[in-house]
Amino acid sequence: xxxxxxxxxxxxxxxxxxxxxxxxxxxxxxxxxxxxxxxxxxxxxxxxxxxxxxxxxxxxxxxxxxxxxxxxxxxxxxxxxxxxxxxxxxxxxxxxxxxxxxxxxxxxxxxxx
Amino acid sequence: xxxxxxxxxxxxxxxxxxxxxxxxxxxxxxxxxxxxxxxxxxxxxxxxxxxxxxxxxxxxxxxxxxxxxxxxxxxxxxxxxxxxxxxxxxxxxxxxxxxxxxxxxxxxxxxxxx
Numbered sequence: 001x002x003x004x005x006x007x008x009x010x011x012x013x014x015x016x017x018x019x020x021x022x023x024x025x026x027x028x029x030x031x032x033x034x035x036x037x038x039x040x041x042x043x044x045x046x047x048x049x050x051x052x053x054x055x056x057x058x059x060x061x062x063x064x065x066x067x068x069x070x071x072x073x074x075x076x077x078x079x080x081x082x083x084x085x086x087x088x089x090x091x092x093x094x095x096x097x098x099x100x101x102x103x104x105x106x107x108x109x110x111x112x113x
Numbered sequence: 114x115x116x117x118x119x120x121x122x123x124x125x126x127x128x129x130x131x132x133x134x135x136x137x138x139x140x141x142x143x144x145x146x147x148x149x150x151x152x153x154x155x156x157x158x159x160x161x162x163x164x165x166x167x168x169x170x171x172x173x174x175x176x177x178x179x180x181x182x183x184x185x186x187x188x189x190x191x192x193x194x195x196x197x198x199x200x201x202x203x204x205x206x207x208x209x210x211x212x213x214x215x216x217x218x219x220x221x222x223x224x225x226x227x
Contacts, residue, residue, distance in 0.1 A: 004155075032214045043117075043203055044156070044218040051214075089155050093214035099169045100146065101205075101216060103155030 002027040004090050006104035014112050015082055021075040021107050023064075023090035031092040033057075033066055033073040034101070038087045047075075047088070085111045115140050117206050117219035125225045126194050134189040134222045136204030144168070144209045145187040146216060147179060150201040162187050163209055191224075199226045 007022040025033065032051045036044040048057030053068035062077045073090060090104040118137045126132050138145050144163045148156035158171035162181035176192040185206070191198055201223050205216035 034214075036218075043119075043220040044205075046215065046217065049215070091155075099161050099213065100158035100171065101148075101156070101214075102158070105153075105155050 002031065002092060002094050002102045004092055004102055004104035006090050006107055010108035010110060012110045012112065013080060016079045017111075019075070019077040019080045019084070019109065021088055021090075021109070023073045023075065023104060025071050025073065025090075025092050027071075027092055027094060029095040030068065031094045033064070034091040034093065035062070035064055035073070035075050036089045036091060036103075038089065038106070040086070044089065080109075080111045082111045082113055085109055117204060117217055119202075119204050119219040119222050121222060122220065123223045123225075125227065127227050128194055128196060130194050130226075131190065131192045132194060132224060134191075134202050134204075134224075136187045136189070136206075136219060138185045138187070138204075138206030139217050142206035142208050142217070143185050144207045144213055145181055145185065146205045146207070147187070147189045148203040148205065149173075150203055150221070151197075152200070156203055159189070194226045196226050199224060 034049045035047040037047045048059040050057040050066040056065045064075045087106045089106045091101045146161040147159040150156040160170040161168045165181045178190045180188045201221045203221045205218045207213045207216045
């Protein structure tokens with residue numbers, strides 16, 4: 001079935017550092033891909049999305065490119081701030097079928113001043 | 114534009130009890146999906162409602178049931194609560210059709226089963 005895999009473990013980095021969170025997927029066909037962010041004690045917020053191969057989603061300085069050849073959708077930000085500390089989830093929505101988002105396990109990002 | 118709202122924010126129940134969680138969808142959205150997020154995990158799809166009918170279900174037992182009302186709001190009911198039902202329950206709304214993949218989440222209801 002459709003699934004998303006995120007890199008293991010929390011990510012801790014200093015303010016203004018470069019952030020990368022890896023995400024790979026398994027799906028039939030070409031799903032739409034998403035990054036959601038969850039701040040402490042809150043629900044999920046849609047951060048960015050891409051709906052077809054080579055599309056780049058971007059928002060608030062974050063970017064991710066839909067790579068069909070590597071089935072990946074890695075999240076990047078050039079210079080993180082303390083306010084970026086949150087849990088980040090990669091997700092896919094299949095092209096056909098079950099109308100549901102499939103999420104990865106999430107990555108805790110902690111930005112230290 | 115009003116976002117997705119959920120109630121209550123927190124709830125404590127004991128094993129065997131029943132619980133009802135509520136969700137109001139974002140204005141203009143007619144589809145509601147429910148997800149369960151266990152601690153430290155990603156959300157897992159429970160089911161989706163469209164036009165007051167269940168429109169897809171994840172791997173959850175029948176004691177998880179739902180309703181959707183004519184105003185598109187929704188309820189999630191869980192009977193015979195188990196300890197493993199302790200989780201954050203998220204509701205998401207979306208427009209049906211081409212953009213249904215863009216799901217907008219509420220703040221969630223945190224359920225603790227003792």
